[in-house]
Amino acid sequence: MIEASLWQRIWLRxxxxxxxxxxxxxxxxxxxxxxxxxxxVIGIPLGxxxxxxxxxxxxxxxxxxxxxxxxxxxxxxxxxxxxLFAIMPFTRMIVGTTIQxxxxxxxxxxxxxxxxxxxxxxxxxxxxxxxxxxxxxxGASPWQIITKVLLKETRPTMxxxxxxxxxxLIGASAMAGVVGGGGLGDLAIRYGYQRYEGDxxxxxxxxxxxxxxxxxxxxxxxxxxxxx
Amino acid sequence: MIEITNLYxxxxxxxxxxxxxxxxxxxxxxxxxxGVIGFSGAGKSSLIRCVNMLEKPxxxxxxxxxxxxxxxxxQNLRNARKKIxxxxxxxxxxxxxxxxxxxxxxLELSNTPKQVITEKVNNLLSIVGLADKKNNYPSQLSGxxxxxxxxxxxxxxxxxVLLCDEATSALDPQTTNAILDLLLDINKxxxxxxxxxxxxxxxxxxxxxxxxxxxxxxIIEEDTVLNVxxxxxxxTTKNFIKSIMEEDLPESVLKKLQKEDRxxxxxxxxxxxxxxxxxxxxxIAKELPVWPNILSGNIIxxxxxxxxxxxxxxxxxxxSIEAGIQILKEQNVLTEVLxxx
Numbered sequence: 001m002i003e004a005s006l007w008q009r010i011w012l013r014x015x016x017x018x019x020x021x022x023x024x025x026x027x028x029x030x031x032x033x034x035x036x037x038x039x040x041v042i043g044i045p046l047g048x049x050x051x052x053x054x055x056x057x058x059x060x061x062x063x064x065x066x067x068x069x070x071x072x073x074x075x076x077x078x079x080x081x082x083x084l085f086a087i088m089p090f091t092r093m094i095v096g097t098t099i100q101x102x103x104x105x106x107x108x109x110x111x112x113x114x115x116x117x118x119x120x121x122x123x124x125x126x127x128x129x130x131x132x133x134x135x136x137x138x139g140a141s142p143w144q145i146i147t148k149v150l151l152k153e154t155r156p157t158m159x160x161x162x163x164x165x166x167x168x169l170i171g172a173s174a175m176a177g178v179v180g181g182g183g184l185g186d187l188a189i190r191y192g193y194q195r196y197e198g199d200x201x202x203x204x205x206x207x208x209x210x211x212x213x214x215x216x217x218x219x220x221x222x223x224x225x226x227x228x
Numbered sequence: 229m230i231e232i233t234n235l236y237x238x239x240x241x242x243x244x245x246x247x248x249x250x251x252x253x254x255x256x257x258x259x260x261x262x263g264v265i266g267f268s269g270a271g272k273s274s275l276i277r278c279v280n281m282l283e284k285p286x287x288x289x290x291x292x293x294x295x296x297x298x299x300x301x302x303q304n305l306r307n308a309r310k311k312i313x314x315x316x317x318x319x320x321x322x323x324x325x326x327x328x329x330x331x332x333x334x335l336e337l338s339n340t341p342k343q344v345i346t347e348k349v350n351n352l353l354s355i356v357g358l359a360d361k362k363n364n365y366p367s368q369l370s371g372x373x374x375x376x377x378x379x380x381x382x383x384x385x386x387x388x389v390l391l392c393d394e395a396t397s398a399l400d401p402q403t404t405n406a407i408l409d410l411l412l413d414i415n416k417x418x419x420x421x422x423x424x425x426x427x428x429x430x431x432x433x434x435x436x437x438x439x440x441x442x443x444x445x446x447i448i449e450e451d452t453v454l455n456v457x458x459x460x461x462x463x464t465t466k467n468f469i470k471s472i473m474e475e476d477l478p479e480s481v482l483k484k485l486q487k488e489d490r491x492x493x494x495x496x497x498x499x500x501x502x503x504x505x506x507x508x509x510x511x512i513a514k515e516l517p518v519w520p521n522i523l524s525g526n527i528i529x530x531x532x533x534x535x536x537x538x539x540x541x542x543x544x545x546x547x548s549i550e551a552g553i554q555i556l557k558e559q560n561v562l563t564e565v566l567x568x569x
Contacts, residue, residue, distance in 0.1 A: 134320035134378075137280050138385070139309035140337050148333055153324050226324070 017200055020187060025207055027101065028183035031173045035105050036166055039112035043165075044158075046072075046113065047120025048146055058132065058142050072114040080111050080172045084179060104173070104181025111172055112165055119161030123154040156223040163219025167212050174208075184208055229389060229421040230256040230279060235288035237274050237445075248274040250445040252288070256438075261415055261422045263436035263453070265429065265468055271445040272425040276391050279423065280312045281305060293388050310338060313382030313420075317394040319374040321366045327353065327377050328362040334384035352380040356410060372403035379410060383418070390414070392424035396431060408434050429468045433457070433530050441465045453530055458498050458562055473526050477539055481523055485541070492543035494523070495553070498562035499536035508559045509540070512552040518544035520552075539566070 050068055053061040078086065084107045088098045091106040127150055135145050151158070174185025184204050192201025237249040248271045256262040266272040277283040279290055281297050290297040295308050321330050331349045340348070353359045356376040366374055375395060382390060392411070396404040412435045415422050426432065432439045432453055440450040441464055449462045457473075460466045469475070475496075477485075485494070509520045521541040528535050542549050556563045 128318075128320065130316060130318050130320040131322065133282060134314065134316060135337075137282060137309060137312070137314040137391075138334050138337055138381075139306040141303075141306060144337055148336070149322065153322055155324060 013199060014203075017203060020191075021200075021203055021207065024182065024184045024187040024204070025211075027181075028170065028173055028185075028211075031101060031104055031108065031176065031181060031183055032166060032169045034101075035108035035112055035173070036162070036169055038105070038109045039116050039165070039169075040162065042109065043113040043116025044120050046117040048124065048150065050117060050121045051124040051150070052142065052146065058136070058145055072117055075110065075114045076118070080107070081175050081178075083107055083111055084175060099180035101181060103179060104176035104183075108169060108172055108176055112169055115168065116161070116165050119165060120158065123157040123161055124150045126157065127153050156227040159219055159223040159226065163215055163223075166215050166219075170208065170211060170215075229258040229260070229293060230254070230262075230423055231289075231291040232275075232279070233289045233291075235275070235278060235290065236286045237271075237278060237283060238286045248445055249278070249285075252442075252445075252447055254440060254447065254450075256421055256423055258421055259415070259419050260438060261412070261424070261436045263432040263439045264423070264425045264442055264447075265427065265432055265439060266425070266442035267427060267464075270442045272427075272442050273393065274445075275442065276393050276423065276425045279389075279391055280309050280314060310385045311387055312389045312391060313385070313387040314391040314393065315375065315378045315382050315395045317397045319366070319371075319378045319398075321374055321377055321381075323366055326363050326365055327358060327369070330366070330377050331380045331384055334381045338385060348384065349380075352383055355383070355414075356380045370403070371399050372406055375399065375403075375407050376410065379407075379414070383414065383420075387420060390420050390422045392422060392426075394426060395424065397426065397428070401430075404428075404431070405434070411435060429472050432468075433472060433528065435531060437531065441468065454500065454533060454535065457530055457535055458500060473528055473535075473537060474524065475537070477523055491545065492521075492541050493549050493553075494566040495540050495542055495556075496564040496566050497536075497538045497540060497556065498564075499534075499538075500560075500562070501533050508556060508561055509538075512542075512555050515555070516544065516548045516552050518542050518548045518552045 051057060052059045053065040055062060087107055087110060091098045091103055094106050095102045097103045131149055132145060135149050173183050177183045177186025177189060184207060188201050188204040191197045192204060232252055232254040235249050235252040239246040239248055252275060264272050264275060274283055278285045285298055292312060297308060300308055328349055331352055332345050335345045335348060353362055356379050358373060358376050396407050399407060408431060411422060414420055436453050439453050439456050440447045441462060443464050449465045456465060457469060460469055512518060513520055522538060523541055524539045526537040542552055553563055
């Protein structure tokens with residue numbers, strides 16, 4: 001009887017938490033997808049530029065390379081929790097607010113885009129110079145070399161890089177919860193930490209672990225399928 | 229087809245300037261297979277890369293098919309490059325693409341319609357003998373097969389000139405021969421002019437019509453392959469020839485000759501083409517009181533001609549020897565008296 005009532009209590013508690021938990025999960029997923037998409041749109045071209053403008057590459061532009069390189073290092077040097085507050089005026093300028101989903105997206109993008117740029121850069125640098133040379137000899141334009149050689153040859157590495165970016169974004173999105181961005185991080189801190197509801201904390205962690213495992217598994221299998 | 233005039237290439241670096249090419253002049257006729265041979269660091273790689281502007285020459289002119297390459301930029305340069313194929317030592321294929329896609333990509337670069345691409349790629353793959361491998365990936369191919377894919381890719385845009393940058397240097401001897409046969413075949417079938425660089429005399433001997441020897445950024449000898457083989461002028465050239473045709477007598481024979489003081493001359497005889505098949509030695513032995521003694525012999529194929537080389541000892545009195553040499557010369561046998569003292 002006692003055991004049954006224990007299970008019953010747990011079950012009731014789960015039911016009680018579920019609406020909040022699913023809402024928070026949904027918010028996290030939304031934040032990650034939106035921020036990752038925007039960051040990729042900025043970060044991948046930036047990474048490509050970092051590669052092709054370096055000395056000796058197809059569109060050598062020394063000053064651009066140096067400045068971009070320095071800027072990315074500067075942003076990457078700032079811990080996300082500090083970046084979040086430091087760029088608030090910028091965030092307000094862009095989306096008009098510093099709270100909620102909108103307010104969280106901006107710092108997440110600023111945080112992730114340079115990360116993706118670096119991931120892209122290191123992937124593209126793996127491409128054998130001889131292949132680029134062969135395509136130059138065939139009369140390929142810089143754009144054709146980017147699309148048909150650099151990005152095509154590095155698809156598996158890029159998928160793994162995006163997987164890592166998505167996972168680091170989940171971590172960052174939890175911190176973004178602090179400024180009212182919502183999501184699992186917000187839930188864990190408000191209920192689990194501030195209101196001492198350990199079970200909420202535990203459930204949040206379980207959801208986060210499942211999410212990270214899931215993304216990594218999917219990323220690995222896509223990369224494996226692309227790899228020849 | 230290719231005319232290089234007064235070509236200079238200097239590399240600048242923090243450790244100083246390196247003059248890779250110092251005034252190269254070279255002319256490759258249409259339909260010819262022209263080989264440039266040199267040791268590593270001689271400048272041959274810089275030379276071939278200056279032809280399609282992978283390296284910008286410091287000064288001088290490079291004219292390919294009537295176009296001054298050094299003046300071209302942007303789209304014009306890209307269009308000119310499409311007519312100049314290039315293959316490399318390490319093949320440089322896309323690892324993520326199938327054999328078919330690797331060839332097709334060359335056509336995609338010039339926005340060829342899909343249907344045309346399929347037809348053309350299949351045709352090219354059967355020319356290079358890889359029709360059955362079209363869905364394989366480069367990692368599943370041998371070195372020779374990879375180079376065949378690279379050749380098909382180079383041919384895709386109906387090229388007029390093919391540049392071969394040490395194309396067989398990463399291949400074993402058997403595969404090298406198969407690839408060289410393919411290049412010869414392509415040269416004949418499509419009238420494609422080939423400029424190749426190599427460090428192997430074997431490559432020159434097998435397919436080239438003309439050869440230039442490059443050393444320290446300068447061409448030190450240039451002629452038809454046959455002339456260079458029969459009458460090399462420069463020491464480096466001689467060394468290259470030695471790599472496939474031994475010119476010196478074996479040590480043991482030489483010692484024996486030096487020990488015994490015989491009344492004889494050592495002759496180096498070179499037979500070119502059909503006179504390699506004539507019994508000249510038997511003739512002089514029959515007509516004169518001389519005794520030819522073959523010390524070493526060699527016969528090699530230079531593209532479609534034969535070159536024979538004999539080192540003989542001709543014994544007898546000096547007048548007869550003189551007369552014998554005369555007969556040999558009349559028979560168009562290149563005769564050279566060797567001194568081993």
